[in-house]
Amino acid sequence: MKKRGHKLYEELGDLARFVENAMKTISNVGPQIVSSSQQLPTASSHLSDLNKMTEEGTLEVMRLTELLQDEHGHIGKELRAVIEVLQTMDCAKLAERLENINALLGQEGKHLTEIMTALSFQDLVAQRVKKLVSIIDEVQQRLMELVVVFGLQQSGDKAVTDGTAGHLLKQLEESKTTAMKQKVADDILAQFGFK
């Protein structure tokens, strides 16, 4: 009985040391956890921006493709009318050449439709990005729970910009304001006499 009690005492001692070591380890990584949890919303925001930017780019390509499709439709109709006139005038050779051009237009029309369907990559990218954002949100929530549970001290705003990840995020953040629209740039250049 006494031997068993001693064994239990040793086990409890080991367990206490293990918990103490674990607490030390966690408090050592505390600043990184706090820093990471502060950076994650920024990363999440950049991913969402990425979605918005690809959507805007895709919609612009679609708009231009649809313009080309409409123009193709009009050219096709005009050609068809000219071919009919030429056929009644017995200009078979000329009509045949226009038929060839019309067939080529039809082929180009198919390519334009292929461009439209190829743009569905944006939807697939957006779905992946949404999943990444939800994973990041989940990780951030877990990190915040760690911060609260272990009472980790905030290391101040400095932590956000510390380290490689912080530096990259800072660069990305800055690029938001430095990336200028061409029209704004042209307006400014015009004010300085650039035509």
Place this chain on the structure above:
Amino acid sequence: MPADLSMKILIVDDMVTMRRIVTNVLKQLGFSNIDEAENGQDGLQKLKAGKYDFVVSDWNMPVMTGIDMLRAIRADEQLKAIPVLMVTAEAQQKNLVEAVQAGVSNYIVKPFTAETMQEKLAKIFK
């Protein structure tokens, strides 16, 4: 019976780019009576409010998913006969089985081509 080019089609997708792509492909195939909805719930409301002949729907959507909308369509006496084509990135076998069990008319995996859309339409309206 080939697809009637004047039939009223509803495209249900939360992504504006996908709605535009499907609309464009259908227009290239000769269809012109096309309407859009942003999610399953919106789609279901439109289906109940107006007479539609064909539905093209995404799977993953907020508020109500495509598969839930499909089940609701098949459970509704007024709507259950409408053919539903699912166009989705959910390409796992279990998803396809789930869609078939829910009563899907056909299934297209993204990204797709106009030829695939034409082929599926021909199968649905043969």
